[in-house]
Amino acid sequence: MLAIETRELTKGYGSRRGVDQVSLSVGAGEIFGFLGPNGAGKSTTIRLLLGFLKASSGNAQIFGRDCWNDTATIKHDVGYVAGDVRLYPWLTARRAFQIVGEIRGQDVQPHGLELAERFQLEPDLPVRKMSRGNRQKVALVLALAHRPRLIILDEPTSGLDPLMQDTLADCLRELAGAGHTVFFSSHTLNEVEALCDRVAVVKGGRIVADETLAAMKSRAPRAVSITFADESIAATLQAPEFATLLRRSGKDVQLQLSGSAADLTRWAAALPITDLSIGQPSLETLFREFYDTSPAVLEQKP
């Protein structure tokens, strides 16, 4: 059974577009990254999944149940952290374990306290005395304390220091290893690249890419540096169709390779080069293309 499935999910806010025909499917045990620039529709999609918003059209399901009609039932299996965590000023982690445990009908205190220790969180400190990062930790601990089958995190690392980001990443890997599903949104490429099996990119409310990270990497451009024996050759070099000329400097030429390495080496073999290096696939360049606001890119379909 799929953990998350949406079909042509659409939500508009009057004249503003929220999300437009978003179709996603996330399998159990996956760590799924939902990437996009600010205002792209990530949070709106998550709010539709959690039943906070009613879809204008299309439908969304979690573990086969409708996200709007069965939202309370679904949330027994879901842990959620909002993008901008706002909690009650009087709440402490320990008190929250009691309240959440009573609402969920399970004792979340033991695992909650373990997580609090792991995230270096004082269980008796009220939220009003906490920094933003600590509030984020409370929300994370509460979302994970009942060992949910699906964890939905909306930009969960904002406010966390790098060490806590690593702790969270470890937690999520462990959960995914144990068969739990993680769906998290981010606009930071690095954390998605470090964690995810699969990524969807949303822009302007529409999904513009949905594929495994490996597939994405295979078509990501690579930086190529070539040094020629003679400066005049570098000065007159025409880039092949599978690469784009970025800059020339003396005997050095830099290209962006969008084809295969084999094509490049075949092409370079006929030239008087003294050195050639091919960099790692640059997902960042690929994502910058996705984030580009030009209409041509907006029209891309997954």
Add this chain to the structure above:
Amino acid sequence: MKGLLRKIYLEIRWPVLYFSLGLAVIMWLLTALLPKVLGDVHRVFDKIPFVKPLITALLGMDPGDEFSAEMMQAFLWVHPTVLSLVWAHTLMYCTRVPAAEIDRGSVDFLLGLPVSRWKLYISEAIGFVLSAAVILSVGFSGHLWAASSLQPEMRPGWFALFGILSNLMAVSLAVGGLTFLISANSDRRGRAIGIMFAILLASFLLNFLAQFWDPAKAVSFLSIMEYYRPALVIKSGSFPWPDVAVLFAITMVTWTIGGVTFRMRSICTV
């Protein structure tokens, strides 16, 4: 629901205590002082003409010749400070969910838990009924304390007091139901309180104008104050069933529409 009720208790215990003690002190003071203040009420009416329509509007009847010592106690239950305290609690409490939760952003946490919106709404209503009952009971105890030192003829009977207290509880619930409805349609607590305050003010003004302006009298049934008349309860000595029934109907209709609205609406904190 236990967890939700615990959350409500932790959030409202101090405000409810303050409102209760405040009402008890005010009721004690008014009960002890009103007989002296209103002892010469006819002279006050002659000297300050606008006081009579004001008191008439509050009492729901003309205090003219029938204004006995016992009837003076009715003024205690419609005194602006008493009503202000009761309504302040109602407005503050009944805008908690969803307006204040959305306003603060904490609704994301609350709705992220496995709890239906109806359950959340019902638990809030339970909290409201209980807190209103506590505040009115403690306030009433302040009245009882001071009343024990009054002359027996100045004290209304127990049945009349029960009728007035029930009527006040019913009017609180009706105001609460309407406030829940406005809150269910709002993303801002301040706005919800402002709208409800304007409605209460308009309701009082309508009741006031109805005393001497026939067009207003024709529509005075729209004022919630029309169904809260402690002086009539003391005078008749009977339980105000019709008023309580109307207020209960208003409560049920407005609260239910509020619940349906809350269930059906999209909630967005960004």
